[in-house]
Amino acid sequence: MEVRPDPEATAPELDPVPEVDIAAIEAAALVPSISEIAEVEETRGLLLSAHGVMKRFGGLVAVHDINFDIPEGSIVSLIGPNGAGKTTFFNIIAGIYDPTGGRIAIRGRTMVARPIRPWLEPVLWVAPAAIVGILTALVIVPTGSEVLEFIGAALGLGLLILMLLAAIARPDWYQHLLLRLGIFRSARPNDIVRAGIGRTFQNIRLFQNMTALENVLVGMHIKLKANMFDAMFSTPRNRREEIESRAKAEELLTLVGLTGVGGEIAKNLPYGDQRRLEVARALASGPSLLLLDEPTAGMNPRETSDMMALINKLRKDLGLTVLLIEHDMKVVMGISDRVTVLDHGERIAEGSPEEVRHDPKVIEAYLGTPAS
């Protein structure tokens, strides 16, 4: 049997991960209290503000104590070497991961944080029905009135169904009720979209077998009102909405430079166009903040400059705020107002592109320490 050399042993020492004391980090992690979450802070022109965000995967601290603000109308970039925690941070904002510590407020309202007493939520679903049931059993049954018994049972069942539906749709009153009872559930990805944040993915995640137009129409989901019955009975509202939404989708395709490809299957589009289509789909929900995860990855120089022009246009024409993860320094330095640099999950620098470029810590993170 061939003995293979252990790659770990022979590999040259590559930038060792600094020893982290997870217990200490965990202890220091800012886990917000329910009163902090319930409080609506003043926005000071900030669209999004992250306070001490931390995410731990098992023994790996992917993001550690990040404070991060996105002022309205700006283009903010997040850079850092591979594995620095950029995409993790992104996914926390987008509601895909619950953070281990810290919180993220969108327009002053905390939407993402570590859940507080999530186990109490199912109790809340059952409690009203249970109370009605017990009252019915104790008070009404002895009276022997069948009508009242029926009303009691129906009320109990109705309350149970109502609470379960509320748990699925999470309307505002339900959220307030949760907060009042000291329960906090972090927002789901679809709640984040409703709060006005659209995103693209690092590895393109289009709906591959749907047409470009259909992709944009799916992106428009929260804007459209037609429900199941509108569609089934083809109500005027549904027909009008379908026509309008199609026109709007064509417009968005034109905006990102994909005029006339609406009928193409997404996976048959060239790579650069797929990236553009993802942007169009993210724009379709009418966001005020657009999260772009490496929008120019794998693009040639011309496609890259087109994408930069597009991002600039989005800010100018639509007044969008953009958070950008990017590796291409030309892009980052060219269009960002502020740049934040992450390394090993920590924020090592923050400032204007010019300041960051000359920051010794940043140079070290990217190029290593100079040989002495």
Place this chain on the structure above:
Amino acid sequence: MSGRLQAIRGGGMGGLRASLRTFSGHHRSLTIIGGMAIVGAVLPILAVLPPLSVFQGQNVWVNGFANAGVFVLLAIGLNIVVGLAGLLDLGYAAFFAIGAYTYAYAASPYSGQHLPFLPMLLVGAFVAATFGVLLGAPTLRLRGDYLAIVTLGFGEIVPIVFLNANQYTNGTNGIGGIYKPEIPGIEFSLLNPWPFYVLMLVLVTTSMLLIYRLQESRVGRAWMAIREDELAAASNGINTVTTKLLAFALGASTAGFAGVFQASKLTSVDPGQFQSTVSFSILVMVVLGGMGNIWGVALGAFVVYTIQVVLLKQLNSFFESLNVPILSDINFVTYQFLLLGLALVFMMLFRPEGLFPSQRRRRELHSADTAAAEADSAAALAETV
């Protein structure tokens, strides 16, 4: 290339076909109603013409067609769950059973009730939908194989509950003497299959129309998005929980619909009618017909049911009457699942997208071909450069 070939092959028919296609593209609802009307008119005529008339009389055929309609309904309902939303449901017959038993309780001497048929269609659908949500809610986190296993379990549990809850369901014997549909002006009887046939046509057409419209709407797009990429769908604002539950509920309600009709037509229900083989048969119909395409699925259900239940039985008596040495000894009905299995294997090998696939499915399953074509064109490009 293939497009050009097709155009040549189409010849004179090409123009007609193209204009038909544009017509159906613009008037989809009309196409479904018209198409079903034509199918409904042609089937009884076919039954008196040679190949079919050899086997059995027209009335027997029409009766068989009405029964096949039940499975067409089931297949287009399952198509919502499996074909559109991409949730593999192996226990679909459970909802069929729930619909059937709902009507059995509502209109039979066993329960002493006699509620009218037409409203009960909706009630049966609603009850089945409720159970669809009840099954769907706890399984939403599951995907693929795991979901299939849970639904399979549900499909087993429901008939067993009906079997063992003797006191309420009359166990193995089931509930008999269920009242036939009562619609003013039309008389339903066991001897005359025509009213059932027409009623079935109306039910299938209505369901197809509603489901088709749904499929082309915001809701249908959300289902497809979830099937394609659940995370991306959620990140585009789709509430995956409600959307999946809706698929389960609508699929189940179609089965409930079919169940009420079945109970009223057969006038008896028993747990044996809703075994897991029924679930599998429906799934096979959906797969063979072409997942995602409502016409394909309906046709798949019709063909599979007719072969399974009518043709194989007739084949037996046909060969017996001819007295062919070996063939007359074979009982084809016992081999129905073998034949179905073989058909499925060949289908997966040669035409995995089904007989009449949706455009989308075809793309999905032939991505290798398109990739090859792209490689070809890339090579050609390289040569020219």
